[in-house]
Amino acid sequence: MIGVLGGMGPLATLDFFSKVISATHAKEDADHVPMLMQSDPRIAPRPAAILNGGRSPLPELMAGRDRLISAGAMALAMPCNTAHFWYPDLLKGCAVPFLSIVDASVNQLTLLADVGSKIGVIATRATLAAQIFDPVLHRAGYTVVLPDEIAMSTLVLPGIERVKAGDALSAGKLIEKAVESLLNQGVSAVILACTETPLALDAIQSPLRTQCVDSTAALATACVAWWQSQKDGINDKRSCV
Numbered sequence: 710m711i712g713v714l715g716g717m718g719p720l721a722t723l724d725f726f727s728k729v730i731s732a733t734h735a736k737e738d739a740d741h742v743p744m745l746m747q748s749d750p751r752i753a754p755r756p757a758a759i760l761n762g763g764r765s766p767l768p769e770l771m772a773g774r775d776r777l778i779s780a781g782a783m784a785l786a787m788p789c790n791t792a793h794f795w796y797p798d799l800l801k802g803c804a805v806p807f808l809s810i811v812d813a814s815v816n817q818l819t820l821l822a823d824v825g826s827k828i829g830v831i832a833t834r835a836t837l838a839a840q841i842f843d844p845v846l847h848r849a850g851y852t853v854v855l856p857d858e859i860a861m862s863t864l865v866l867p868g869i870e871r872v873k874a875g876d877a878l879s880a881g882k883l884i885e886k887a888v889e890s891l892l893n894q895g896v897s898a899v900i901l902a903c904t905e906t907p908l909a910l911d912a913i914q915s916p917l918r919t920q921c922v923d924s925t926a927a928l929a930t931a932c933v934a935w936w937q938s939q940k941d942g943i944n945d946k947r948s949c950v
Contacts, residue, residue: 711932712782712805714773716748717755717789718873721904721925723748725788728929742936745782747773755791756835767795774799774807783939784808786932788925790902791836806935813931814900814924815845821922822897824850829891831856831865831884832902842902854896860887865906872905880905881913888917898922 715722726746735741752770757763770792777785784806787793793811800807822828828851830842837855846853856865868883884906888899900922901907907923 710743710745710782711936712745712747712774712777712780712785714747714770714777714785714787714792715789716750717752717787717792718905719748719750720872720875720877720908721788722746724904724908725786725925725929728923728926729932732926732929732933742933745777745780747777749773752792755789755794756833759791759794759835759839765795766792767798770795770799774803778804784932784935786810786928788904788928790841790904790924791833791839793841794835794839808928808931808935810924810928811842811845813927814902814922815842815849815851817922817927817930818849818851818898818900821920822851825852826897827852827854827895829854829856829888829894829896829899830902831887831891831899831906833869834861834866836902837861842900854891854894856887856891860890864890865903868909869903869905872908877908877912880909881911881915884909885913885915885917888915888921892917892920900924 729742733741753764753766755766758765774785782805786808790810796809818828828846830853843853864883864887868880871880891899898920902924904925907925910918
């Protein structure tokens with residue numbers, strides 16, 4: 710089973726679960742990925758902790774990690790980009806593989822952009838300030854382009870807030886404008902590095918989705934691939950018996 714450290718926010722966690730199912734080639738129930746889901750919206754706000762010295766969510770994240778492992782999780786995933794600020798800490802003493810939404814998203818870029826391309830990143834202010842994606846993108850050979858302050862304050866952040874409030878439809882128009890602004894700056898693709906933003910674009914069926922990497926879908930694909938590799942390994946061992 711794959712354990713999901715979710716609830717940041719609840720709609721994004723539901724979207725992740727749906728995308729795991731969609732990414733699975735299944736003919737029957739047993740072909741799907743078994744998952745243990747923790748959706749805990751009480752985890753301390755990540756942006757406030759990073760930007761303003763607010764209460765750290767790390768103790769709650771660690772408790773959730775250990776709870777999932779104790780319940781039988783063989784690997785972990787966390788469908789929240791900003792929470793990956795604490796990913797190195799969550800890896801310490803972790804007894805199972807912990808799949809990274811950052812690595813999964815950057816891996817998906819090969820389908821949209823050549824190495825050396827400019828890549829836009831849309832995310833919370835905390836994710837951008839902490840440069841959660843920058844080192845991985847730079848190592849992969851990409852140049853990072855971020856929304857300017859006007860786009861952040863009038864489009865990106867209000868769009869994220871509206872999704873969290875249940876209004877993905879009006880959020881979609883805002884996030885689409887933010888994506889369009891980055892594309893107009895010559896980026897080859899945009900990473901939707903906040904799990905609320907794909908929900909916004911999906912709500913308005915934005916044609917710009919084809920030029921975006923959906924971090925939620927990227928993590929879902931990585932989870933399906935990991936689980937399939939485990940199944941294939943088990944089947945290979947059985948065939949040798």
